[in-house]
Amino acid sequence: FLSALDQTIVVTIIAELQIHFQSNDTGWIISGYMLPVCVLSLIWGRIGYIFGTKKITIISIIIFEIGSLISGLSKNMNMLIIGRVIAGIGGSGITTLIYLIINELSTIKYRSLFMNIVSVAFGISSVAGPLMGGAFSNNSKLTWRWCFYINLPIGGLALAVFILTYHPKNEVTLFKKKQQGSSNGSPSSSSTTSSSSDSTSILPVAEAPPIIKFNEKLKIIFNSLDWIGFILITSGLTIILLAISFGNDELFDWNSVSIIIMFIIGGILFILSLIYEFYFFPKYY
Numbered sequence: 001f002l003s004a005l006d007q008t009i010v011v012t013i014i015a016e017l018q019i020h021f022q023s024n025d026t027g028w029i030i031s032g033y034m035l036p037v038c039v040l041s042l043i044w045g046r047i048g049y050i051f052g053t054k055k056i057t058i059i060s061i062i063i064f065e066i067g068s069l070i071s072g073l074s075k076n077m078n079m080l081i082i083g084r085v086i087a088g089i090g091g092s093g094i095t096t097l098i099y100l101i102i103n104e105l106s107t108i109k110y111r112s113l114f115m116n117i118v119s120v121a122f123g124i125s126s127v128a129g130p131l132m133g134g135a136f137s138n139n140s141k142l143t144w145r146w147c148f149y150i151n152l153p154i155g156g157l158a159l160a161v162f163i164l165t166y167h168p169k170n171e172v173t174l175f176k177k178k179q180q181g182s183s184n185g186s187p188s189s190s191s192t193t194s195s196s197s198d199s200t201s202i203l204p205v206a207e208a209p210p211i212i213k214f215n216e217k218l219k220i221i222f223n224s225l226d227w228i229g230f231i232l233i234t235s236g237l238t239i240i241l242l243a244i245s246f247g248n249d250e251l252f253d254w255n256s257v258s259i260i261i262m263f264i265i266g267g268i269l270f271i272l273s274l275i276y277e278f279y280f281f282p283k284y285y
Helices: 002-008 011-021 027-039 040-049 052-074 076-107 107-135 151-165 167-185 187-200 212-222 227-247 257-284
Strands: none
Touching: 002 027, 002 052, 002 076, 002 107, 002 151, 011 027, 011 076, 011 107, 027 040, 027 076, 027 227, 040 052, 040 076, 052 076, 052 151, 076 107, 227 257
């Protein structure tokens, strides 16, 4: 809900921010958040799969909260944009990892129910965002800063509930194996207890995964992620957004050499990312 809310709550305060900071870079308030949400989604999912969804989700929520705090405390437009980018990095993790968590917690029978709950949260945020943004900006006591401060108490409560209640399957498995090993000395009694426990468990208990060292996990991340495609598409989209942003600035005209070069380079990088993803990556990896 919070990650989706941050996409819409700023729509109604852009004009006020432009006047408050005397800046025309207000387009980056939305783009600065949405760009990392889009380009980092695959990386967050892979990192969550390797290091565990609980740890990485906690990290993404904390990053999102830090970005929201920086945005709320902003003294100028650049600080606000930096805060939005940081919040977007965390928001990307939240919106990506939630689907991995649903996959872990639910069976196929109930998976659609959980997906619908997430969809409802997105739907409510799309309506509540502009309304809350307008209410905060028109309130002399709260001001526009509460569009970002609102994430702190709600996100903190959600983080506390998440830490206390969410237990991934592998952690449940390890806990049950330790519990069974301490209460039953023989392998046969342990296996009997395990089978009876598995039959009544709400969560299906799988075999404990092998313990992988941290440096080995980093090697897996480096070797398994599509870094070339990620760099190409991220660089291309960022340069195109910079060209669009600078084209509205007083220092650059739309037909200036700098803007034209940025559009050309960004377009070439974006096209190269598509060629790499659809031709080279499936062929050689």
